[in-house]
Amino acid sequence: MASIEFAQVTQSFNKNVIIKDLNLKIEDGKFTVLVGPSGCGKTTLLRMIAGLDPQTSGSVLINGKDVTRIAPGQRGVAMVFQNYAIYPTMSVRENIEFGLKNNKVGKEERNRLVESICETVGLKPYLDRKPSTLSGGQRQRVALARAMVKKPSVFLMDEPLSNLDAKLRVQMRIELIEMHKKLGTTFVYVTHDQVEAMSMADTIVLMNHGQIQQMAAPEVIYRQPSNLFAAQFIGVPPMNIGDLGVDGAKFGFRPESAVLSVEPLDAHYTVRGIVATREMLGSETIYQVKAGQEAFMIKCTEDRFSVDQEVYLGVDATKLFFFGADENRIDPADARYGEYMRALKGQRHG
Incomplete structure (x- = not known):
């Protein structure tokens, strides 16, 4: 050795x-x-x-x-x-x-x-x-x-x-x-x-x-990906990334961390969208949900939704990631983390 x-x-x-x-x-x-x-x-x-x-x-x-x-x-x-x-x-x-x-x-x-x-x-x-x-x-x-x-x-x-x-x-x-x-x-x-x-x-x-x-x-x-590259390279499908609209920062969540529903959801980040694509893979189904300019991949264990259906997407606070303008992940102990959490909550709609 x-x-x-x-x-x-x-x-x-x-x-x-x-x-x-x-x-x-x-x-x-x-x-x-x-x-x-x-x-x-x-x-x-x-x-x-x-x-x-x-x-x-x-x-x-x-x-x-x-x-x-x-x-x-x-x-x-x-x-x-x-x-x-x-x-x-x-x-x-x-x-x-x-x-x-x-x-x-x-x-x-x-x-x-x-x-x-x-x-x-x-x-x-x-x-x-x-x-x-x-x-x-x-x-x-x-x-x-x-x-x-x-x-x-x-x-x-x-x-x-x-x-x-x-x-x-x-x-x-x-x-x-x-x-x-x-x-x-x-x-x-x-x-x-x-x-x-x-x-x-x-x-x-x-x-x-x-x-x-x-x-x-x-x-x-x-x-705990160290940066945006690690977050998006590791994971199938890769981590969803969206613009936060503050300081050039971005937010992210894993496809399996989101919940889809036909009813509005009580989650930290929620958005209403349309199912654009559906891939039924046996034990799981992967949906692409389009919400305005954003498109998110969602991995579900149940095959409940169809293409063109209106859905609500929700992500709990504990499942969210934030990345600074330098693309490095922001640790929860960082003062910016709480600020970005509040900013994302303010974006809530649907």
Whole structure:
């Protein structure tokens, strides 16, 4: 196992700065997920840990040791790529033991390691088959087994499930969580999919434009987003945001925090609107309610309303968020919070 630290790290390509003066500590043995939109710098961080794209300045430390001048193969890390990068002409066994052969590991030890790892990832029946005869999930397991057989102190995973169908992604997420629990190794996982991040991570590192927006446990980012970006990136559908009309501030609430009714509601924020769209998803229904210039997404456990129906939307005071003109979330202890609560109550209509 190993901790990872970025100290004042900058990464630039052809004068284009991707990461600037970044500081980050990834805890030993944790499942850490780097998440954010395409181009936010998350894969760049992963490749710096692996040594594939050395940083322009600053230091990357693994277990307290600066690895800047240490070759990728000597860092004690193993990387699993989006495209699996397995050899099509080799059998499953040959793919998994390839690195062991290169490191001059004896045949008996190789066989023992391969059999043991394949038992863990469920590949024993497929050892003599070629990758072309395997499903996407099985090929992903080959890539994982090849990484595991090196017994790395750090697993690096770059969108490893993005090529799988939705059902298999769910299954592989569960398998990866169980694998992490079993191995107890440091996992650093990159994805743009916030559902993967929320379901798998001990710690989420949320990034945008090469900067860390928030680093916290999934439930903390969801319940206490540090800024407008975090509030709208994490959550499906994203947090509803409206203009407060005071100081350039905005208010927000989660789609599941609102109540819809055909009768006026007694809530801190209420508005009358029209159901514009309805998505019935089985256990829940998502409505888009248009109220004047605003449009809000509402998640309900009951399917009670129809398109074009007039409804009242209500949100309790405890479910409201406020963001300043700088887009940072305003804490309830901030003097502005009470002022903004009163301002929003004054907007009440319907």
